[in-house]
Amino acid sequence: MPMSVSDDTRNEQLLKLIASFEDTAPRTSEHVASLTHALNSTSSDLASSKQLRIRIGTADPSIWPSLRQLWSTVSRLVRTLDDDDDLAGTIDARTVHSLVLSLAKITRNLVAEVQHNQRQAFATGPDIRQLLVYYTSWTRENEETSYPATRILTQTLSNIVTGNDELQDRLWKAHIVVPVEHSILTRLIASRDPRTLVSTLVLILNCIRFSRERAQALSTTAAGGRICVAILDWMEAHVDSTDIEQAPTASDDEHGKVFELGYSIFSSLFEQGLFGELYHGIAVQDEVIAPPQITLLKLLDSYLHSQPMLPPETSTTMELSGQLTSIFLALSGFAQQSIRLAVGAAGERETAGEARAVPATLPTEQESGGEMKALDLQLPSVCKALVLVAQCLVTILLLAENGGHQSRGNNAGQGVDTGRNTLKTAVLESRISEGGGAERGFIEDLTGRLYCTRRRETLRLLDLFLPRLNFGKAIPSKLSSTSPLNAPAPVDATGFMYLKRDLVRLLGVLSHGSRAAQDRVRQCGGIPVVLNLCVIDDANPYLREHAIFALRNLLHNNPENQAVVDAIKPMGTWGEDGVLRDA
Template sequence: MNGSYPSVACNRIQFGAGDVWTEMHKLWRDLAHAQLTFWDRDDSDDGEDAGSIKERRKQHSLSLLCVSLARFIRNLVAGVPRNQIKAFEDEPVIRRLLHYYTSWTSMEDEEASFAARILTQMLSNIITGNEMLISNLWETYFKLQEEQVVLIRLLASPNNRILLAVFTIIISCVHDSRSRTKILTRTSIGARICVLLLDDMVKLFDAEEGSDGARAYSIFTRIIEYGLIPDLYSKLTITDEIITPHQTTLLKLLDSYLQSTPVSSPGTRSRITKTHARLCPMLSNLCFSLSTYAQTAIRKSLHSPSSDVVSDDNINSPPAELDVLLPKVCEALVLTAQCIITITLASHGSHQRTSPSSSNSTASRTENIHEFFNQVNAEGVGLVENLVELLRLLDRFLPRINFGKPVATTYAEPHAQQQKGKTPASSEQELTPAVDNPGFNFLKRDLVRLLGILCSDDGAVQDRLRNCGGIEVVLNLCVVDERNPYLREHAIFALHNLLKDNPANQALLEGLEPSAQWDKDGVLQDIPGAVRK
């Protein structure tokens, strides 16, 4: 025996080299048959009470045998490839037992839940470190019908220790394999698994089980680094829904990853820049579509029932229609904007750090990332024009909060009267002011910050912002708003970037005169004789 093996590993190798596997295969088959056909037998001759007690004892014995056998195999296969291969021959039987112990009725039973956990840990040990078995298991599971995929049933378990075991299996399968990760993000079964992973992450973090949630986070880290987030995001789409809860959670994970992954070395810089470049199309399209949706919803809410025009005369009228999805859309828009901000700042910093000896592909990619978000469509409208229009509407729609009080509320409280026999949009539920919904937090701040970054040192974008009224919009955001911490500072910085080395923008600003001023109570009052632009 090779003396380099620890004594425990030697024992595993020696024991697994004997005839034990013939007996193990037979024992697994007999156990599965006894367990799966247990309720087919009729023991009613012993009387109802006696029969029930007898059945419970037999069931308990079968569960104990299953747990003991799984523990034995779990230890026997650890780190021994030959034992893993022999144990994997029983995977179909193990899968059938897992299917039984993860049924809805079984998962309510503590004993069955414990058996499912030990079986899952055993399955994890069987494949860990064995590329051939990992590929075999992954391909097999994704060819099954959804109800037969035990990973899905295990991820639906309320037991956190079971979740930890199945996370370990999935991590082993996606680690260092873009092809297997691609299957996870592009198939219906994979999307179902990811939905459950996202649900489990929310549950674990809410329950302060951060370490367990970190296991699931590492799965999504692989998905991000392989450039497969756009595929998964598309798979999570629901027809006629602009954004889904799982897509929002995915954006949160993406935002967290981008902000926690520093560009520290040339090798890391190249890999991260490549990841960023893969995300640009999805983030650009998503930001544009979410912003457009929000604009449409806000316009509908700002219109009075008798007018199709948003004006100062009707913005204090009861909203004609309020979209209940708008807060969720704005929450997703904040996350998307933060992702774009992180990517563009990283590309700018990476471009500055790129030395003449660095690869030309990396340098050009960092430049293209910034330029990508400043493209215009066939109508001559780009992301910056779209965001300016949204900020213009938000200035009317969202009341500014100063000293804990909303200022210049954009619409009146709901009223009970009906006009022309129609009930207002709030007929089924009471309308609440936008100030009360956390979905709007940080929205103005992050959007104006993004504008400031996109126009930085780019004269063409500065001119586009001037032509669409962006200077006036940014100027109006140089205020204090408790819903948008540091809004004024970010708006001032954006204004600085708009004016830098741009005489036309500087001249426009010099020609502007304030049409209103803030009084001592923080309320905007019109200046007599001034004309609004």
């Protein structure tokens, strides 16, 4: 398409201005200001007209050699201002920073949605990177001029690659598949300016949304892990920071955009089946669970709740459920061992090179001496993660059941599965090795002993370890009344909220329509455990209702389980204070 006279004139004027800037070394603020004004006037026209962007980008003579040279000159000028006293005396630094903004804006607008222009401008990447390093350095990041420059430069970099798969690959290899210190994205994601964060997150989201290879690199590389942890930490720190009694501010609006973009990034990773790789990629050495992993589980829980249906037999769904099951078993094993140590059942922690001793049964009151041992400081975080994993598993199982194709046939109304619910079957059949050839099953881990040889009972241990709160008061547990858990002081349930409720809810979902699950719960002595949870507990809202529902699923069409309940005789009545009293 031929250029109009006005477009041709504008292009020639811009080329002359750039050439004049290159012909002589810039020695006055007026010279820099003149070019800045010309760039600004052309930039606004480019932003509103794609046709103009195409015409100027393909004009003859070409604007690109001069524009690329201008980027190089400006980058060098900015970086030498601090060291060249003579230059600093003749050129105002603020004028130079304004030129950076104008140059970035005209480049940003010129490349938008025009792949030819993007390819031509990609060569300016090294100069843009050098300027970003300058503005995000420790001495510059809090200066007034740094935030706008960093933000516009980031937008320019984003526009250069947006919608261009080839350039996105090249950018990703230059800033993600590299050591952390070489990635400009790790510097940008640490910015304190929410508007810069918005621009950075837009760039990241555009690069990973339609490319599993780039998404996987974000999940598995060191630079990608650093970026993901920074986003997760920001989201966790700001999710509850807004005062709802105050009117929203512009800053609140930007924070909301950052949160939405961060959620979109992780949702894209979940959709592409990368939860497991990311979860393990952001783990902290020698930590059972790290804060970013807990935040990631929160986002996964939210993502799953937003799904209307989940096909149960797809590889992504099966893989996700398997990953969550493995995480659950690992966290549950740690929680059980920590609780046993806390109640005095497992002895002291092992010294270097020694194994921990785990007893076959729960301690008696005499064995524990009525005193609580030291509580592992990681236990509250582990229990918080257990709640989230249990919630995710419940959601997946329910979504899969709604989206699955189970055969009803002659079993309609009987509530017994036909073996076609492969997702639930996979969870029920999951095992974790304990060494020495022993294994621990999922149902047994929740409620009873494995193969009737070793008790590893999460719900039973929790019933012993955590006091029940009835109308804000702690109800004595089976431990001695001298235990700190039963002291009259207020009980701090932080980290343990909802744990019993969500575990018994998970047990109820797994038992629904599964004769195998029903029988395994009975065989490991789990039915009395569920009966003991049919109580009011302020730390576990609706615990009684979920326990009753789980009990219903355990007893449905199962005479053996019904006989177990029928054989249990009442030993007393509940008082108004929630304490069981002898009959």
